[in-house]
Amino acid sequence: MSLFGLFERRASVENPKVPLTSESLLSLLGGSPGVSGVAVTETSSLRMPAVWRAVSVIANVSAALPLHTYVAGTKDRATVALLDDPHPELTRFELWRLLYVHRLLWGNAYAQKIRNGAGVVVQLWPVRPDRVKVDREPSTEDNPGGKVFWVKDDQGRRVRLTSREILHLPALGYDGVTGCSPVRAAAEGIGLGIAAEKAAAELYGSGNMISGILQTEQRLTREQAASLKAAWSAKLSGGSALDIGVLDSGASFQPVTMPYKDSQFLESRQFQVTEVSRMFGVPPFLLMSTEKSTSWGTGLEQQAQGFVTWDLAPTWLTPTEQRVTKELLDPTRQYAKYQLGGLLRGDSSARATFYRAMRDTGAFSADDIRDLEDLTPLGGREGNMRLQPMYMAPLGSDPTATAPAAGAEPDDRAARAARHLAAAHRLLNPPTPPEEGGDDDPQH
Known part of the structure; x- marks a missing residue:
């Protein structure tokens, strides 16, 4: 147990010291509407397309990367059956993708370690984070770290487990016990994005966004107005692109453009995409937002490599490597490492x-x-x-000198160099045949 209060005891509903007021219950249970009027939870946040895309990009890319095991102190590969096939039903990609989704939404991912008769971990079973409460107790011989996990089973009972039974992958946090949920931290921004999308749907669904107005100097009955509208609609839908519309009875058509405040409304929706991009560390172009960036070429290539270098690797991949090495492998003999060459190799x-x-x-x-x-x-x-x-x-x-063979005398080096020079001289200056009748002719 730390002497500096780093590992604080976390509040829970079961703790009698926590007052059962509306504020405390809402802060513990979550799901209360924010200023935007939208209740944002880990699952409801996926209704915002930008959040869905950011979570899917990080989770899919991280799970698809090869997670290799190496012999400690070397680059020699080692085979670990647990990392190759960690679950009897889920594939390796599906299991790790689910764990990354849990970390991205809840800030924590949990997997139950299933051991065989010899005590070796042979399977990993994911546990939904909202069923787990983490606390810390005094360290014991069986639980040196002191971290305990109260997991709710299917009957609603709390089961006490330790790090021997649970693999815990926390995201960025502040207390050394659990990670903070990015969704809860950005609840207002995500709620504003969901509220803006809902308001836009209601605006267009209610028919308030009309294309134009038919004006006439005469007073029309309801039947006459409906007949004029039907005639104008039929003319627009049935004519060609360059056709001419004709209005009688002094009628005129006034198109309605989008008001400036509505254009600002659309800009605010785009800004929320940028906020989600900033919160999860995903470049905007990976969220399909390319309004302010080039759509092709080395510019996006450099941004993609920057995403891997500054966000994906240090925020998500490196903590996973070290946690797998610490809890699923023997750190004195093996270590886990993601293969990032495919992401960083460029064109x-x-x-x-x-x-x-x-x-x-x-x-x-x-x-x-x-x-x-x-x-x-x-x-x-x-x-x-x-x-x-x-x-x-x-x-x-001398660049023409060759290195002596193992065990050879220094004189051999000079002799070999001389032979190589002589051979090169013969190749470059082949002997020319003598001219007929010359002094070198053997007949003279």
């Missing part, structure tokens, strides 16, 4: 330039490059061969 031209530079300097072999491109390795000497550039040598040394 084909940039990849070709990078691979050529790494190949020419001997940093990559042919199989190293083929592995990054998801191609079958060549294997053998050809696939693992690393090239050494022959045009580089230490300053002041």
Whole structure:
């Protein structure tokens, strides 16, 4: 237990010290309407398209990335059956996507560890976050961290579990116990977006947004007005694009344009998309908002790489790697690492330039490059061969001299260099045949 009060005891309805007032209950249970008049919860927030898109982008991309296991201190791959097939029904992608969705909406993801008779974790079963209450107790030998999870079962009873039975993946938080829900933190902004969308639907659904007004100098009865409207509508729907409308009885058509305040209303809806983008750390173009950015080319490519470097990797991927290593692997023998090469490798031209530079300097072999491109390795000497550039040598040394073989005498080096120079001289200056009748003619 920390001596500095970092791990505070969290309030709950079961705690008798918590007053059962309307304010405390609303703050604990959530779901109260905000200033926008819309009650925003983790699930109802998905009704806003920008939230749905942001959550799906992060969850799908993170779950689709390969999560490899390596031997500690090396880059040698290791096989862990739990990470390859963590659930009897869900695929690896489906399980991790669900856990990422939980973290994005609730700020926490929980999975029950199922162990075999030897105590080894063999399965992970996701637990819905709204069924879990997290608390901290004094550390014991069986629970060194002191974190406990009160999980509500199907009968509504609270079951006490520890970190031995629960894998906890918290998002950004402030107390060291749980993460904060991004949806609750941005409830007002999301609620405003949902309210604006609802208001727009009501505006168009009520018929208040009309295209124009038919005006006439005469006083018309209801039947005459309906007949004039029907005739004008029939003319508009049945004519061609360049047809001419004719109005009689002094009637004129006045089109109605969108008022300035309505255009500001649309701008406010677009601003809420930007707010969601800012809250989840997803670039606007990934939310299909490209009004203020280029729609193609290297500009979006750089933004996508920035998203991986500054948001996706440090916010979501790195905490998962370290938590999996800490609780599902033996940190002294193995560690987990996401393979981000596919997201950061750029376009084909940039990849070709990078691979050529790494190949020419001997940093990559042919199989190293083929592995990054998801191609079958060549294997053998050809696939693992690393090239050494022959045009580089230490300053002041003889670039034609070759390095001595292992165990060879220094004199052999000079002899080999002389032989190579002689062979190169013969290739560059082949002997010319003698001219007939010349001094070199053996007949003279």
